[in-house]
Amino acid sequence: MSIQVQDLNKFFRVHVRQEGWTEALRSLFKREYQTVEAVKDVSFTINTGEIVGFLGPNGAGKTTTIKMLAGLLHPTSGRIEVNGFKPQDQKNEFKKMMSLVMGQKSQLIWDIPPMETFLVNKSVYEIDEKVFRQTLDELVELLELAPLLGKPVRNLSLGQRMKCELAASLLHRPSILFLDEPTIGLDVDTQEKVRQFIAKYNREHKTTILLTSHYMGDVTALCERVLIINHGKLLYDGELQVLTERLTPYKLLEVRLPSGSQGQWDAFGEVVSFVDGKLTLRVARDRVPFVSSELLANFEINDLNIQDPPMEEVITLAFQEESHDY
């Protein structure tokens, strides 16, 4: 077991700001506080080498949880163990075996080239010269960093910076990786490259990865298992496919028909659209084989495609549920 979290809670005490100057003045003398329950009774375990998606709407408690796992925040209560370490102890051995990448925050030094930050990390993490060169060569090749190493970070594009960011956090070969929105703001092409890199790195090094992302493409490409959190509570822990089947008990049949085709399509399922010869039907999962064979037997069909509903739809439904008893 790589990560074990039990009954984790994190509450913040925040000062309540009052509207209007008289209230603001009064609050100087009598401060009012309220408690934000950012993470409530969260428990899960993650095995070595797993990539798990951590999903939830804005303010759900993802970053707070990840910061506790990385030892940057102390839990209010509960137990966390990461590879046998208590993260909040901030032991050097712990820091050397994990890494936290936050898409919104940079660890690269702005005015100097990425290579300089890499050398700083070499010294901070006490990386052996040979291991450093080997790892750097591997990362430079995988992430196509050669032309970027000598340019000041401020001159790099967002995508180029993110790739250097990933390299900086992997130089010490962490066995645990926390990725908080690693593809935020990247163009589609760079997102895809970063995804491929993460998948390959995980396969080759058996790195345990916990990933948050608002891009469903990241999640479907990388994670078989997801944790879903909302209002600080864990709503779901399990396979993405199981969640899809439970929340959307139907599939989409996309049928390409020759022009002028006519039929009573709503007898086969709910007609989602019929545009330019492309008919899209929503069909109950258990009826899909029957409906497909009926369509193929009775109509001239150019193409037939069976798809799960878009992941965005599944996740929106998951966020709406208070809890899932499965």
Ligand SMILES: Nc1ncnc2c1ncn2[C@@H]1O[C@H](COP(=O)(O)OP(=O)(O)OP(=O)(O)O)[C@@H](O)[C@H]1O
């Ligand atoms: N330092 C803090 N002080 C007070 N409240 C905080 C603090 N950090 C987070 N919170 C609150 O805790 C809750 C959870 O925030 P968190 O950043 O963990 O959410 P998130 O799931 O990462 O959201 P997002 O997807 O928007 O990044 C929010 O209500 C947030 O306002």
